[in-house]
Amino acid sequence: MVEQRSSQCCTKVHELLVSFQGEACIMGAKRIYKKRKSERKCMQGKYAGAMESEPCVCTEADFDCDYGYERHSNGQCLPAFWFNPSSLSKDCSLGQSYLNSTGYRKVVSNNCTDGVREQYTAKPQKCPGKAPRGLRIVTADGKLTAEQGHNVTLMVQLEEGDVQRTFIQVDFGDGIAVSYVNLSSMEDGIKHVYHNVGIFRVTVQVDNSLGSDSAVLYLHVTCPLEHVHLSLPFVTTKNKEVNATAVLWPSQVGTLTYVWWYGNNTEPLITLEGSISFKFTSEGMNTITVQVSAGNAILQDTKTIAVYEEFRSLRLSFSPNLDDYNPDIPEWRRDISRVIKKSLVEATGVPGPHILVAVLPGLPTAAELFVLPYQDPAGEHKRSAEDLEQISELLIHKLNQNAVHFELKPGIQVLVHAAHLTAAPLVDLTPTHSGSAMLMLLSVVFVGLAVFVIYKFKRRVALPSPPSPSTQPGDSTLRLQRARQATPPSTPKRGSAGAQFAI
Known part of the structure; x- marks a missing residue:
């Protein structure tokens, strides 16, 4: 069966609708629509659309809370806990005006008029003068x-x-x-x-x-920290205080934190100073690491120090041609130290574990040779002081005979010479501690001079023996002066002058 429908629609087939069901005003306007009646079946003509529209009176529902305000349970927009309404006028200059918010703002595209619009709209206000x-x-x-x-x-x-x-x-x-x-x-x-x-x-x-x-x-x-160098002795004696210093480049970097790891410590030592002192209570090789924190960057350097109860130290010098190839950088010094040690072992036959060579910074090129009482891992066959002396004499003998040399590059031979032998290493190469050593040496000299002056003064004030009755007044003094002139100066005992001390 085919349903027959009217081909045209007329005005009698429409009914009027007001906006949507339940609300008369939407977005501040009331609109009247028309639609086809349900019993009509026509398909042509205008059977739906808006007939008219008129604005509504503004109510609180047409407004949202302004920036910095929150709607409370009573429906009012009040300032949030973090918002200061008076801060809106901070850029105002005296004599100007600004829009002072009431806490409300009309919804965008809302067309309502009158009602609470005037009450809720921001109002111009003169900028107040305020103290900073x-x-x-x-x-x-x-x-x-x-x-x-x-x-x-x-x-x-x-x-x-x-x-x-x-x-x-x-x-x-x-x-x-x-x-x-x-x-x-x-x-x-x-x-x-x-x-x-x-x-x-x-x-x-x-x-x-x-x-x-x-x-x-x-x-x-x-400023950016580019390099860290840890300066400390190569060898030290057991239970003796050791100074370690972190040398920075550039030297003026700013606020730094130093983290020190040494010995078997499981926790680091953290300081704001670039130098520390510590002791080792057992013999052996120990590793020391310093980490320097500068801003977001952390740089570190690690050194190894040998600790023994007794050892010998010999300063080495070289033929002048080595200075022409010395770039004075740590990598070059480490390489040359290994070459020198190999030459000493080959020339003297001394086992390698007994020898430690460290090339020192600066020019002219110099090095420190350490003779160590090496002990095997089993704890046996440790060298005595006499053995160290014999090894030192053998090394000096070979060095004085120009028997120790190495080839720096094809055609360039470098001779190794002995400078002097000491019983302890060069403890610290920094200017601060070398100044302390000089101060100690001057103190010893001044004490010696004071003892000498006191001794001379006591001899001068010694009373002469009583004069004989036949002696005229004043003769005793004259004899004493002549006796002093005739007395030869006392000869110091052997060993009392010119003694050498190893520090």
Whole structure:
């Protein structure tokens, strides 16, 4: 069966609808629609569409809460806990005006009119004059560090106050200060370049006719740490204090933290100083590591130190042609030390574990030769002091005969010579400790001179023997002076002068 439908629609087939069911106003407007009656079957003509529209009266439902406000249970928009409504006027200058929010804003595309619209719409308000408050100074990236020689941007932030009528003074802490008057905006920040490393106290002071405020920033200015060298003796005696120093390049880097690992310690020693002192209570080879933390970078160096109760140390010198090829870098010194040790072993036959060679920094090229009482892992066959003396004499004999040499490169032969022999190593090569050793030596000299002067003074004040009755007054003094002139100077005992001390 085919249903027959009317081919046309007329006005009598429509019924009127008001907006949607349940609400008369949508987005601030009331709209009237028409639709085909349900009993009509026509298909042609305009059977649906809006007939008319009119705005509605504004109600609270047509408004959302403005930025910084929250709708509470009673339906009102009140400031959130983190929002300060008065902060909206911080950029206002006295005499200007701004829109003071009521806490509400009309929904976008809402067409309502009248009603609460006037009550909820933001109103123009004169900018009040306020004293500076809530001043802060920070870097643009929020960090407390800056790099030497590079621009650092400082942001001055003010919660309240008339910026355009405020006097601003910034002291960068390095002897440079700047001042600003009638500053239109602080959004671009203040740029500055520090030419030295250190911790700088940056202060900012703001003043206007109603008050003042100040803020401080402690800025750490650093430069990149490129190299760390751990300086310490190559060999030391047991239970003797050892000084270890971290030498940095560049020397002025900024705020640093030093982490020291030595011996069998499971926990490191953390210091702010680049030098420490410690002792080893047992013999053997020990590894010392220092880590230097500079900003986001951490560099380290590791050295090995030999600890023995007794050993011998011999200073070595070389033929001058070695200086022409000395670049004075640690890698070259380590390589040459191995070459020298190999030459000594071949020329003398002394086992390698008894010899330690360390080429020293600087020019002319010099080295320290250590004769060690090597002990095998089983703890047997440890060399005695007499054995060390014999090995030292053998080494000196071969060195004096020019029997120790090595080929630096094809056609370049380098001779190794003995400088002097000591009973202990060169404990520290840093200027500070060498100055201490010199001070100790001068103290010994001054004490010796004082003893000598006191001894001479006592001899001069010694009383003469009583004169004989036949002696005239004054003759005893004359005889004493003549006796002193005739008495030859006393000869010091053998060994009392010119003695050598090994430190």
